[in-house]
Amino acid sequence: MSPGSVASEAPEGQGACGVPQRRGSDATRERILEAAHELFSARGFDGTTVKEIGARAGLTDAALYYYFRSKREILDAVWRIPEAQTLRDVPPGEVISPEVLDRLIDTMFDGAIAQDGFLRLVGRQVLARDRTATALRNQTMAAWRGYLRRHFETGFGPEESEEMADSLAMLILGVYLNTQIDHGAALADVFREQAFRDRVKSMAHTMFPLGTPGASERPCAQ
16 A cells, blocks of 8 residues: 555544544554554654654555644554553442452553553653653553542542552552563563462552441441
8 A cells, every 4th residue: 555545545534413433444543553652662752753653654644644633642542541441440439348459450450461562661761761651651650549549539538548549559550560570571471360469469458458447338428
């Protein structure tokens, strides 16, 4: 396929009844994202331009901008903050308990597995002082804390919930970094092991007073 032929793949931006649709073909979008990932890995986020991504994907500038309006849009599509998105699968509608805590930990591990390659890339770029990578890491940690805090608030006050959310987020981050150092590309296999998860859950259970009197009941309305 020639670079100039890509625009013909893209359908109209509006579907039936004027409902917005994602522009362009999924195959071309994935090619752009794969090219972006390769370049981010080789040159870092700050060192990669939109023009270079288009060239790697075999697209003209106009064709690339049909799919993504900026490098930030490309980066967001590659990143997607998978852990924060999957945490939504554990809605904070029930009082925080050891069982809910276990589900949250499993969900964060599953998200890390799904995005392991990109997380390792972010880690390398943070060490290289890439500002975009640092911002991505901070964005992810903030998203983790926000969702975790809502869960802890079902059984604890605002300040205590904030501290507990920070502690759990830092625990999982520490486990991730240590496992990455010890096992490298085999990290995902380690995270899938039930015995490994059980050890981390045991650590979390000792950190938080869940299931103690008063922690399993919602505060009474005043």
